[in-house]
Amino acid sequence: MKMKTKTPLKQLKLAVPAQETPITSFLTASGTFHDGDLLLNQKGLRLISEEKESRPSDGKELEFDFLLDDLETIKVIGKGSGGVVQLVRHKWVGRLFALKVIQMNIQEDIRKQIVQELKINQASQCPHVVVCYHSFYHNGVISLVLEYMDRGSLADVIKQVKTILEPYLAVVCKQVLQGLVYLHNERHVIHRDIKPSNLLVNHKGEVKITDFGVSAMLASSMGQRDTFVGTYNYMSPERISGSTYDYSSDIWSLGMVVLECAIGRFPYIQSEDQQSWPSFYELLAAIVESPPPSAPPDQFSPEFCTFVSSCIQKDPRDRLTSLELLDHPFIKKFEDKDLDLGILVGGLEPPVNFPR
Amino acid sequence: MSKKMGLLRIGSKKRQGDIKRSKPRCRNSKKMATLVEPPNRIKPKGKHYYTIWQTLFEIDTKYVPIKPIGRGAYGVVCSSINRETNEKVAIKKIGNIFENSIDALRTLRELKLLRHIRHENVIALKDVMMPIHKTSFKDVYLVYELMDTDLHQIIKSSQPLSNDHCKYFLFQLLRGLKYLHSANILHRDLKPGNLLVNANCDLKICDFGLARTNGVDGQFMTEYVVTRWYRAPELLLCCDNYGTSIDVWSVGCIFAEILGRKPIFPGTECLNQLKLIISVLGSQHESHLEFIDNAKARRFIKSLPYTRGRHFSQLYPQADPLAIDLLQKMLVFDPTKRITVLEALQHPYMASLYDPRCDPPAQVPISLDIDEHWGEPMIREMFWNEMLHYHPEAASANA
Numbered sequence: 001m002k003m004k005t006k007t008p009l010k011q012l013k014l015a016v017p018a019q020e021t022p023i024t025s026f027l028t029a030s031g032t033f034h035d036g037d038l039l040l041n042q043k044g045l046r047l048i049s050e051e052k053e054s055r056p057s058d059g060k061e062l063e064f065d066f067l068l069d070d071l072e073t074i075k076v077i078g079k080g081s082g083g084v085v086q087l088v089r090h091k092w093v094g095r096l097f098a099l100k101v102i103q104m105n106i107q108e109d110i111r112k113q114i115v116q117e118l119k120i121n122q123a124s125q126c127p128h129v130v131v132c133y134h135s136f137y138h139n140g141v142i143s144l145v146l147e148y149m150d151r152g153s154l155a156d157v158i159k160q161v162k163t164i165l166e167p168y169l170a171v172v173c174k175q176v177l178q179g180l181v182y183l184h185n186e187r188h189v190i191h192r193d194i195k196p197s198n199l200l201v202n203h204k205g206e207v208k209i210t211d212f213g214v215s216a217m218l219a220s221s222m223g224q225r226d227t228f229v230g231t232y233n234y235m236s237p238e239r240i241s242g243s244t245y246d247y248s249s250d251i252w253s254l255g256m257v258v259l260e261c262a263i264g265r266f267p268y269i270q271s272e273d274q275q276s277w278p279s280f281y282e283l284l285a286a287i288v289e290s291p292p293p294s295a296p297p298d299q300f301s302p303e304f305c306t307f308v309s310s311c312i313q314k315d316p317r318d319r320l321t322s323l324e325l326l327d328h329p330f331i332k333k334f335e336d337k338d339l340d341l342g343i344l345v346g347g348l349e350p351p352v353n354f355p356r
Numbered sequence: 357m358s359k360k361m362g363l364l365r366i367g368s369k370k371r372q373g374d375i376k377r378s379k380p381r382c383r384n385s386k387k388m389a390t391l392v393e394p395p396n397r398i399k400p401k402g403k404h405y406y407t408i409w410q411t412l413f414e415i416d417t418k419y420v421p422i423k424p425i426g427r428g429a430y431g432v433v434c435s436s437i438n439r440e441t442n443e444k445v446a447i448k449k450i451g452n453i454f455e456n457s458i459d460a461l462r463t464l465r466e467l468k469l470l471r472h473i474r475h476e477n478v479i480a481l482k483d484v485m486m487p488i489h490k491t492s493f494k495d496v497y498l499v500y501e502l503m504d505t506d507l508h509q510i511i512k513s514s515q516p517l518s519n520d521h522c523k524y525f526l527f528q529l530l531r532g533l534k535y536l537h538s539a540n541i542l543h544r545d546l547k548p549g550n551l552l553v554n555a556n557c558d559l560k561i562c563d564f565g566l567a568r569t570n571g572v573d574g575q576f577m578t579e580y581v582v583t584r585w586y587r588a589p590e591l592l593l594c595c596d597n598y599g600t601s602i603d604v605w606s607v608g609c610i611f612a613e614i615l616g617r618k619p620i621f622p623g624t625e626c627l628n629q630l631k632l633i634i635s636v637l638g639s640q641h642e643s644h645l646e647f648i649d650n651a652k653a654r655r656f657i658k659s660l661p662y663t664r665g666r667h668f669s670q671l672y673p674q675a676d677p678l679a680i681d682l683l684q685k686m687l688v689f690d691p692t693k694r695i696t697v698l699e700a701l702q703h704p705y706m707a708s709l710y711d712p713r714c715d716p717p718a719q720v721p722i723s724l725d726i727d728e729h730w731g732e733p734m735i736r737e738m739f740w741n742e743m744l745h746y747h748p749e750a751a752s753a754n755a
Contacts, residue, residue, distance in 0.1 A: 014515070015513070016505045017509045232626075240627065
């Protein structure tokens with residue numbers, strides 16, 4: 001029954017747009033996603049310029065062929081920013097991977113960011129950045145086959161141990177800094193989302209950076225949904241106040257992470273008695289208006305205190321760079337002591353349990 | 357008897373341990389639903405199985421899938437025919453529903469609300485399929501009436517929209533919302549993608565996963581729920597108590613998007629969102645900020661650089677002046693001064709369409725008894741109880 005209105009409407013009509021029109025402009029006849037020099041389909045990713053040069057394969061190539069159908073899902077291990085992450089196993093080889101599934105978005109700025117991340121992953125050759133072995137596109141969905149870090153993230157670690165001692169922190173910092181040197185100096189990329197849950201650990205004690213800046217953009221776009229909790233905790237003051245920012249904003253975030261791991265709580269929570277997090281705007285005001293937090297000198301070494309303060313300077317020009325920080329006395333102090341982070345994380349509960 | 361669908365049938369499952377790769381399927385199998393064997397070869401009575409976008413659908417035999425039509429935030433959706441009534445429906449599969457209790461409660465909330473709602477401008481939930489086993493089911497299948505597309509697709513398309521289109525869309529949205537608000541329901545996630553439309557311009561509100569009754573139990577409502585671009589200032593500013601006016605703000609943003617064919621406040625972050633709003637509305641006078649109960653949030657708003665703002669007639673020069681006037685009254689920063697849904701329907705812009713006698717309120721206020729701390733057994737029980745409303749015959753068979 002037609003709904004009643006005061007006066008009859010003239011016949012209004014709509015042309016119903018085809019469901020796939022927007023993305024089909026980026027698809028070839030066989031269903032390959034094509035943007036600029038990037039080609040992506042069920043078989044994997046190809047860069048046209050790379051193809052012409054017929055470059056020999058690099059060291060991270062797996063020794064066997066790879067198809068998306070060969071992966072079986074074991075468990076969802078995260079609904080992080082940017083998409084769902086699943087623990088998967090290669091059916092024939094038995095090897096574990098993390099599969100990150102992203103809905104393709106053809107909004108121009110989002111699409112460009114996705115393509116950029118795919119290219120970065122394709123070229124990534126740093127032992128302290130999570131390896132992306134393959135990318136696929138199928139039916140509107142991008143799948144990234146990532147290195148599986150079996151001890152989860154730094155967030156999982158500090159949930160159990162609460163604080164990390166300085167020697168182990170130095171080992172963590174050195175590896176993260178090496179990853180940042182690669183991102184900043186070789187790839188010319190700002191990560192934008194350095195936080196404990198994006199610093200992954202494996203049983204060998206290796207620490208690797210994951211989730212490049214595009215993921216934050218993706219989270220913004222997919223459903224355009226976010227929560228205040230956690231969004232701004234590690235964001236540098238200049239980003240929060242809307243100023244321009246550069247690589248040094250990642251350094252601020254790293255400093256916050258390191259301080260949190262050392263004192264066992266998020267630095268802007270005033271004391272261990274305070275149960276709840278500061279409200280959103282209290283946090284913003286604290287970050288932008290108050291002096292930066294610092295490590296208590298009666299509990300930590302002078303080297304650690306100056307390392308933290310070298311990262312957490314309100315004025316980005318006063319922060320050290322990732323390369324400079326690698327030479328900091330705090331890092332140098334423990335370099336020859338042969339510390340094994342694997343011993344620390346090996347004693348903890350693994351974040352994902354599944355039948356083998 | 358309706359014509360039988362020409363569906364493909366796949367051969368039996370490969371033997372265990374067979375490592376030979378399966379041959380690539382024909383192109384059609386990517387687009388059509390494919391009838392397949394049950395996963396463990398035991399076919400339960402009353403169910404059949406289809407693969408849709410690599411997703412297995414276990415559905416009642418009276419439904420025959422046609423093709424996938426979308427991948428929602430929490431599941432795959434396909435169009436189908438109900439063979440008993442010959443009507444087209446949309447079946448949404450939500451897989452592994454108990455994996456995430458927040459998502460599960462969101463779906464449960466939608467089920468409870470939609471069971472009570474009867475309105476031309478709100479999507480109808482026609483069926484919730486009964487799973488085979490109460491104690492072990494993991495997936496939920498929801499059956500909705502099928503609509504042709506959504507307002508997001510319409511706005512994005514290149515077809516022109518006349519003033520009558522804009523007016524009619526807004527009218528239907530407002531009267532659907534009037535019904536919801538009269539039942540004490542806030543939608544809380546209105547956006548173009550949640551407004552389904554047909555080729556004849558009928559419009560229906562959908563996706564009630566975030567909807568909630570309006571504080572009748574005195575409980576402070578959680579913040580940060582609405583998709584950011586359509587989020588009202590009082591939500592962005594952490595106000596503890598809010599009401600129906602948050603939906604009106606979202607309607608204003610949607611109406612602006614219909615007029616301008618692009619989002620009016622496409623913020624990249626929460627702070628950027630507030631800046632965009634202020635850049636259009638202009639800096640707010642002190643008296644318009646009294647609703648902000650968080651002192652630091654109020655200080656933040658005052659700290660933004662001064663701007664005179666931009667009049668909506670500059671943003672939408674082709675729009676009907678009455679539409680501009682109504683938009684101006686909807687997108688008011690202070691929720692206490694924002695127009696209500698009823699006042700909007702009574703606005704001169706709606707005069708040719710609105711007849712109060714045709715819009716009775718909901719019968720009774722609807723209340724939800726959902727506790728956000730329920731564990732899986734309780735959530736499972738509640739889902740089962742909702743399904744029984746659509747399948748009362750299954751109650752006696754429950755063993």
